[in-house]
Amino acid sequence: MSGTDTRRTQADRRATTRAALLAAAARGLSTYGYASLVLEQVARDAGYTRGALYHLFANKEDLALAVVEWVGETWDAEVRQAALAQKDPLTSLLTMAKGHALYCRRHDGAKVMMTLRVEFTGQDHPVGRAMGETYDRLENDCAELVTAGRRDGSIPAGPPPRLTAAAFLAILESVGIELAGNAPHDVELTERAARGILGVAARD
Numbered sequence: 001m002s003g004t005d006t007r008r009t010q011a012d013r014r015a016t017t018r019a020a021l022l023a024a025a026a027r028g029l030s031t032y033g034y035a036s037l038v039l040e041q042v043a044r045d046a047g048y049t050r051g052a053l054y055h056l057f058a059n060k061e062d063l064a065l066a067v068v069e070w071v072g073e074t075w076d077a078e079v080r081q082a083a084l085a086q087k088d089p090l091t092s093l094l095t096m097a098k099g100h101a102l103y104c105r106r107h108d109g110a111k112v113m114m115t116l117r118v119e120f121t122g123q124d125h126p127v128g129r130a131m132g133e134t135y136d137r138l139e140n141d142c143a144e145l146v147t148a149g150r151r152d153g154s155i156p157a158g159p160p161p162r163l164t165a166a167a168f169l170a171i172l173e174s175v176g177i178e179l180a181g182n183a184p185h186d187v188e189l190t191e192r193a194a195r196g197i198l199g200v201a202a203r204d
Contacts, residue, residue: 018056020046022070025063030111033119034064034127061126064116068130071113079103084141089149090200093142097172097194101187104176111177139165146198156199168197 024046028037039060043053057063083096104110113131120128142165149155158164171193179186195202 014056017046017048017052021048021053021056021063022067025067026071026107026112029064029067030115033115034060035119037064039063064127065130067112068116068127068134071107071110072134074107075100075103075110078106080138080141088152088154089145090154090198093145093149093155093168093198094191094194096142097168097190098187100172100176101179101190104180105183105186110173110180114173114177135169139169142168149198154200158199164197168194171197 021042024042025037028042028045032038037060039053040050042063043050046053053063057066079096079099079102082099083092086092086095100110113134116127117131117135120131139162143161146155146161146164146168150157150161159167172190175190175193176186179189192202
């Protein structure tokens with residue numbers, strides 16, 4: 001085996017280990033929160049040793065920050081990009097709502113984000129700051145879509161766009177988590193809830 005093949009195999013193993021640890025950490029954070037997360041348990045749940053975890057992550061804070069980044073990346077790839085690619089603002093927002101419900105079926109990511117956001121509210125902590133930056137970017141996207149939808153007439157006038165965006169995201173988060181896996185009703189009810197916040201009539 002060549003040196004290049006060896007390095008690729010090592011990189012693949014490292015990526016596999018990292019993904020398993022992030023998934024286990026996301027489940028642990030969703031269940032126990034940051035303060036009560038035990039790194040040894042995360043390693044066991046992922047099928048690795050504590051040493052393997054510490055080889056990739058310096059400490060609990062480093063691991064939690066990596067989970068936030070990982071969730072943001074997967075959500076962006078599976079939900080945000082498809083939503084923003086739609087032809088008009090309303091379709092983008094409704095695509096985001098449906099995509100988020102599907103994301104909640106497949107991942108613990110949405111739940112971990114809510115858990116961390118609640119736990120770190122009002123605290124000046126690196127994980128809390130990372131969460132805030134993630135939500136601010138998403139809220140900005142949604143507020144811009146609401147503004148554009150009101151401009152083209154697809155979304156009726158209502159509360160300020162930023163406030164509407166915050167409510168829209170709160171609905172997506174809570175309904176998506178509560179109904180996760182209850183197909184096909186999770187997608188249908190998330191879309192209905194999103195339409196309600198936007199003031200848009202349900203489809204016939």
